[in-house]
Amino acid sequence: MRLQLHHLYAAYLDKAAAATTSSSSPPLIPSSAFPAFAFKCLRPLAPKISFPEPRKMIAPPADHFGRARINTSKLLNSTVQLPTSTAGTTRWNPSPEQIKVLEMLYRGGMRTPNSVQIDRITEELGKYGRIEGKNVFYWFQNHKARERQKQKLAALLTLSTLDSSSLPAAPETKEVPEKRNKKEAACDDLTISKRRCKAPWGGHGDAADCTTDDVTLELFPLRPQGKA
Amino acid sequence: MRLQLHHLYAAYLDKAAAATTSSSSPPLIPSSAFPAFAFKCLRPLAPKISFPEPRKMIAPPADHFGRARINTSKLLNSTVQLPTSTAGTTRWNPSPEQIKVLEMLYRGGMRTPNSVQIDRITEELGKYGRIEGKNVFYWFQNHKARERQKQKLAALLTLSTLDSSSLPAAPETKEVPEKRNKKEAACDDLTISKRRCKAPWGGHGDAADCTTDDVTLELFPLRPQGKA
DNA sequence: GCAAATTAATGATTTATTCAAG
DNA sequence: CTTGAATAAATCATTAATTTGC
Helix, strand or coil: CCCCCCCCEHHHHHHHHHHHCCCCCCCCCHHHCCCCCCCCCCCCCCCCCCCCCCCCCCCCCCCCCCCCCCCCCCCCCCCCCCCCCCCCCCCCCCCHHHHHHHHHHHHCCCCCCCHHHHHHHHHHHHHHCCCCHHHHHHHHHHHHHHHHHHHHHHHHHHHHHHCCCCCCCCCCCCCCHHHHHHHHHCCCCCCCCCCCCCCCCCCCCCCCCCCCCCCCCCCCCCCCCCCC | CCCCCCCCEHHHHHHHHHHHHHCCCCCCCHHHCCCCCCCCCCCCCCCCCCCCCCCCCCCCCCCCCCCCCCCCCCCCCCCCCCCCCCCCCCCCCCCHHHHHHHHHHHHCCCCCCCHHHHHHHHHHHHHHCCCCHHHHHHHHHHHHHHHHHHHHHHHHHHHHHHHCCCCCCCCCCCCCHHHHHHHHHCCCCCCCCCCCCCCCCCCCCCCCCCCCCCCCCCCCCCCCCCCC
C-alpha cells in the first residue's frame, strides 16, 4: 500500500486509462504499466515578454540529432489511435453539485487527495456529470493555490490598511508564510500520515515496511463514520 | 488521440499500475481509470529552518480535522495491498546503461517525452534493470531543470569573470533566459507537435479533434528508421 | 582495512507560475 | 474575467561517494 503517488507523472496515465477504456488491444508492454498512447501537443508556453503572435507557437525545432546510435530498432511503431470513445467537450465543466462537494471537502481539510481519495471523489462526482480523476486532482491544486493567493492578498490589504493609511505596496514584511506552511501542508490532508514510508514504491510486500496500516483514510469526513 | 497528458496527475496512476500488476482484482470503478490504491504517507517536509535534529523528521501534526460531513457512506474500503512483485529498493537507482541511453536521448533533443515515448523508453531501459515510466518522466524533469540550472550558473560565473574582476555577485543583469526558453521548451521535443489539441482529455472519439495523425514520433532517432 | 558519519548527487513531490478555454 | 490545465521551479529525501576514526 501507500504508493507514494507522485502527482506529477500521473497525468500521463489518466490519459492512457481513458484511451484504453475503449481500445481493447493491450500494448503488450505491461512491464512499466504504460498503456502507450497519449500525445505531445503541449502548451507552447508563450514567452510573455514581447511576442507579437502568440498563436504561432510551433517554430520547427530543427532536427539537429544525427549521431550516436543504440541497439533500439523496433521501438518506432505504436501509433495508438485512441479509437472513438474519449472525446467530447474541450475541458471539464464542473456542475454545481460537483463544485459543492469539492468545496465541502476542501473546507473539511482536504488539500491534496491521493489516488484512493481521488478515485472515490471521482466516482462520487461522476453521478453528477462527466468527470475524471485528473479533474479532481487539478481542482484541488488550483483551489488550494488560489485560496492561498486570495488569503495572501487579503492579508496584505488588511495589513496595509491597518498599519499605514493607504500606501499601495509595502516592500517590507515579506511574511513568506507559505514557506513554513509547506511542512504542515503535507500533513493537513485528511489522511493520517503515520510516520513516513520506508519503501513507498517498490516493496515486494514481504513485510509492512512502514507503520502503515493503510489507515482507511476517511475521504468524506463530513459524516462521523456511520452510514449516513 | 494524443491525450494531452499532464505530467502531474500521472504519478498516481503509475503507482497504481505497478500495484495492479500483481493484484488481479479489478477495483470496479473504471469510470475515471483509477486503480484505487496508492497511499498518502507523504514526506514530512522538514522545515529546514533551524531544527537541531534533522533525523527526527516526524513531529506529530496534531490531528486537527473533525467536522463537516457528506452523504458518502461506503467509500472507505479498498485497502489495496500491493502483494509482492514490484518492490525492491526505495527509489530507482539507474544503471549506467540506463543513464547512458537517457543522456543520449536528452542530447538528441528530447526534453519532455510524452506517454508513448516514455513507454518506449521504459520498455527499452527495462532491459537493463527495473524501471518505471515514472522514473523516466522524473529523470527528464530533473535533468532538464538541473542542466538549465548549471547553465545559468555557468553563465553568471562567466559574466562576472569577464565583466568585472572578482565581485561575487552582480545584482544587475538578471538575464532570466529561461523565461524565453520556455516557449521553445514545449516544442524541442522529438515529437512534431502539430498545433495543439482541442480536446485532449475527455473526448468521446467522435471525430479527430486535432490535426493529429499520430506522427509515429521517432523515439530513438539514432537509427535512420531501418531495422538496424 | 573496515565501518560509521558526513557530504554530494539526484530521485521524487509540492508549489508557483502561466497559458488558454468558456 | 474566471478557472481548468500544464509546466517549471523549489524543495524534500534518499542513495552513492567521500571522509574520518578505530
